[in-house]
Amino acid sequence: MADSKFAGRRIRVSVASKSRAGHTGDVMSMELTALCLRLRAIYATAVAAQLALRWQDAEQDLEIADALRVGVCDALGDGIRELSDIGRRGDRRRG
Numbered sequence: 001m002a003d004s005k006f007a008g009r010r011i012r013v014s015v016a017s018k019s020r021a022g023h024t025g026d027v028m029s030m031e032l033t034a035l036c037l038r039l040r041a042i043y044a045t046a047v048a049a050q051l052a053l054r055w056q057d058a059e060q061d062l063e064i065a066d067a068l069r070v071g072v073c074d075a076l077g078d079g080i081r082e083l084s085d086i087g088r089r090g091d092r093r094r095g
Contacts, residue, residue, distance in 0.1 A: 025090060029087060029090055032083055032086060032087045032090075033087065035083060036080055036084060039076055039080050039083070040080060043077060043080065046068060046072045047073050049068060050069050050072075051065075053065035
């Protein structure tokens with residue numbers, strides 16, 4: 001088992017022996033996949049919070065929702081896309 005630490009949480013990643021796992025790239029691919037899943041969950045939570053603020057329609061809530069969208073949701077979305085692209089490029093090189 002290999003440990004990876006994301007956002008303060010430890011994720012256990014099952015790793016076979018080097019002969020079965022292939023090489024370090026397989027471990028990295030699994031870690032990238034785990035990180036993408038975690039970021040997608042955070043993204044969904046941030047979008048839900050942003051939408052809830054919009055529905056409340058209080059004076060400052062719209063400004064907070066806009067800041068949450070730009071500073072968190074959009075940034076996370078960009079990061080998720082970049083990680084997915086890195087993972088796809090790595091898969092093509094191995095495959």
